[in-house]
Amino acid sequence: QVQLRQSGAEVKKPGASVNISCKAFGYPFIDYHIHWVRQIPGQGLDWMGIMDPKNGRSTFARSFRDRVTMTSETSTTTVYMELRGLTSDDTALYFCARDPPDHDAFDVWGQGTMVTVS
């Protein structure tokens, strides 16, 4: 079954970093890009960046560029997203999602990881 499974909820202090994992199941891992999307409680969807597991390259949204890193581990079919310099404004639900080769919309999503900065 095709799915993305994310790591569990995190509680962090301001200034700390968080590392969220997204493990892929049921499809050829390197053939699909992985995106990260943030959703502040009660608000909309905010694209953070894209990772290409085939070559390890990533591109980030301007607002996250200075403090986000995305990596992938082909052997474990897992993508990681690290966000540094956390503030209370980073309290949100973080999703990973894949986009298939035939289009760039997001057809499979992880369940989300809640990060609370307090």
Add this chain to the structure above:
Amino acid sequence: DIVMTQSPDSLAVPLGERATITCRSSQNVLQISSRKNYVAWYQQKPGQPPRLLFTWASSRESGVPARFHGSGSGTYFTLTLSSLQAEDVAVYYCQQFYSRPWTFGQGTRVEVK
């Protein structure tokens, strides 16, 4: 960046009635060579991740009920629910994947009146 603007922000429709959501993009998202509009629609229910409903503005994903209809071209798009069901209560988002950064509309909350 391409800005996606949805309207309304929320709407309440009686069961069985039509619900229409519009989405405008600040730039054209129609690729002339392929004649495809790089717009997707998502449904998000409380406590769940978004679910992809449509790609290419009007291509329904597998398993999406036929009462959902996506249309539009260029900079103007609509998502129509022809006969609202209780299970359709959700927030709906449009998204452009024409150019980076990917951007979403602000969302439209659909409720039963």
